[in-house]
Amino acid sequence: MSGIVLVGLGVSGLACALELQQQAAGFSAFEREPVVGGLTRSERMDGFTFDYGPHVILQTPELFGRLDLALEDCVCQSAIFPNLGQLISIPAPIQHHLHRLPVAERVKIFLDIVRRNLNPRKKISGSFQELILAQSGKTLFHLFFRDYELKRMRLPLAEIDAAMPSRIQPPSLPYLFGLGQASRQVACGGNDTRFKYPRAGGIDALPKAMLHRLPPTRLHLQHDLLEIDPLQKQVVFANGRSEYFSSLVLSLPLPEVVARLQNPPPAILEAAKHLVYSSLYVLNVGIDSPSRLPWAIARIPKQDVCFYRVSVPSNYSKASVPDGLSSLTVEVAHHEQRHPLSTLEARRLIYQDLGRLGILAAPQQVVVEWLHNIRYGHVVYTAKTRPALALIFSYLSQHGIYCCGKYGEWRDMLMPHAIESGAAAAHKALTQ
Numbered sequence: 507m508s509g510i511v512l513v514g515l516g517v518s519g520l521a522c523a524l525e526l527q528q529q530a531a532g533f534s535a536f537e538r539e540p541v542v543g544g545l546t547r548s549e550r551m552d553g554f555t556f557d558y559g560p561h562v563i564l565q566t567p568e569l570f571g572r573l574d575l576a577l578e579d580c581v582c583q584s585a586i587f588p589n590l591g592q593l594i595s596i597p598a599p600i601q602h603h604l605h606r607l608p609v610a611e612r613v614k615i616f617l618d619i620v621r622r623n624l625n626p627r628k629k630i631s632g633s634f635q636e637l638i639l640a641q642s643g644k645t646l647f648h649l650f651f652r653d654y655e656l657k658r659m660r661l662p663l664a665e666i667d668a669a670m671p672s673r674i675q676p677p678s679l680p681y682l683f684g685l686g687q688a689s690r691q692v693a694c695g696g697n698d699t700r701f702k703y704p705r706a707g708g709i710d711a712l713p714k715a716m717l718h719r720l721p722p723t724r725l726h727l728q729h730d731l732l733e734i735d736p737l738q739k740q741v742v743f744a745n746g747r748s749e750y751f752s753s754l755v756l757s758l759p760l761p762e763v764v765a766r767l768q769n770p771p772p773a774i775l776e777a778a779k780h781l782v783y784s785s786l787y788v789l790n791v792g793i794d795s796p797s798r799l800p801w802a803i804a805r806i807p808k809q810d811v812c813f814y815r816v817s818v819p820s821n822y823s824k825a826s827v828p829d830g831l832s833s834l835t836v837e838v839a840h841h842e843q844r845h846p847l848s849t850l851e852a853r854r855l856i857y858q859d860l861g862r863l864g865i866l867a868a869p870q871q872v873v874v875e876w877l878h879n880i881r882y883g884h885v886v887y888t889a890k891t892r893p894a895l896a897l898i899f900s901y902l903s904q905h906g907i908y909c910c911g912k913y914g915e916w917r918d919m920l921m922p923h924a925i926e927s928g929a930a931a932a933h934k935a936l937t938q
């Protein structure tokens with residue numbers, strides 16, 4: 507007998523399962539790992555709780571209200587180290603703290619604002635570079651956005667499509683003169699001054715709370731999906747188990763979905779070549795003393811520093827470190843062809859740059875570390891990505907296969923959006 511089969515139990519897959527359950531639909535769910543959560547997992551090491559990648563909760567979907575999940579309200583300033591001769595940090599978002607910049611930069615930003623007002627913005631349909639330049643103005647583009655985005659994507663911004671989501675607020679005169687009200691609106695990728703975080707257990711508490719609401723008999727861990735046969739409507743797992751499906755919901759990364767299709771049309775294989783991404787090394791370290799850094803997250807555009815972001819989880823979650831100690835999480839983007847970097851070299855560069863910037867310096871000692879690689883870190887759009895996605899999704903949906911989540915839909919998403927995407931996929935599966 508065939509029913510709805512769901513593969514991948516990160517937050518999007520879990521949200522899909524919860525929605526199917528809410529609708530009283532039969533389903534079977536499978537996950538490769540021995541635990542659920544995908545990217546929103548945490549590891550415990552010597553009294554430290556490290557998230558798989560640094561995760562804070564910027565919005566709380568309605569679903570959270572139904573979960574047994576204790577969240578802490580965190581208020582913690584974040585920082586940006588703009589591309590300037592001297593090393594200075596500016597609170598994030600940079601657009602709200604322009605008065606902290608040197609006078610010469612403020613004059614240039616003033617002229618950018620005047621030029622923008624004389625020449626109102628046209629609709630941008632070209633590259634991501636044009637889009638950010640139009641949103642931020644030339645000076646902020648050079649001080650921060652150009653190099654920061656380049657370090658995240660590892661692809662020249664002129665080759666990235668303007669369809670890439672960008673939430674950059676333009677600079678405005680009141681902030682230039684220190685008169686603006688710090689708004690709660692999103693600026694450079696999120697308002698990371700105010701957010702929520704699980705009171706205990708790291709970000710893992712979220713998938714665990716979702717799992718708690720699901721019947722264990724429907725969930726099958728350690729099932730690594732190997733093959734998808736769209737014509738026979740069958741999936742095969744590495745342990746030999748196979749399942750027929752009426753609808754299939756997948757949240758694994760889209761290139762991995764295409765790689766598992768039996769006899770896909772050549773056009774689908776060709777389209778998958780346009781699913782561009784950057785990978786991430788994430789280094790978590792536990793430190794033997796309190797943090798000397800005041801912020802939650804620092805963004806560093808400088809090209810001679812290997813990482814683009816450093817988070818200080820111990821500043822927003824005291825429960826994540828033993829009393830009196832602290833932790834850091836560092837992210838370095840790379841790509842096997844465009845920006846090759848071995849794990850060993852990444853580790854060496856991270857420690858060298860942490861020392862150079864004074865973020866980690868003697869007598870502080872690292873007492874525990876965890877370095878791992880996230881293959882699909884940032885999803886990148888070129889001009890060919892959108893048509894490629896349309897082709898792949900059309901082929902899959904003709905066979906009752908629906909993709910959800912950040913890497914399934916191949917779209918930049920925060921956890922709340924991945925959760926919405928999983929719930930929406932449940933409805934598509936039900937109407938098949």
Ligand SMILES: Cc1cc2nc3c(=O)[nH]c(=O)nc-3n(C[C@H](O)[C@H](O)[C@H](O)COP(=O)(O)OP(=O)(O)OC[C@H]3O[C@@H](n4cnc5c(N)ncnc54)[C@H](O)[C@@H]3O)c2cc1C
Nearest residue numbers: 514516517518538544545559561562731911912919920921
């Ligand atoms: C470094 C980093 C930091 C982030 N920070 C934030 C943040 O602060 N706030 C925020 O809201 N969002 C953040 N995000 C985004 C957030 O992580 C994602 O939106 C969300 O976790 C995506 O969940 P998902 O279920 O779509 O995908 P995933 O978590 O990737 O889930 C996919 C699941 O599929 C499973 N799977 C893969 N292959 C197979 C297979 N062959 N067989 C069976 N199962 C398989 C995986 O094990 C995994 O469990 C961040 C992302 C990254 C990379």
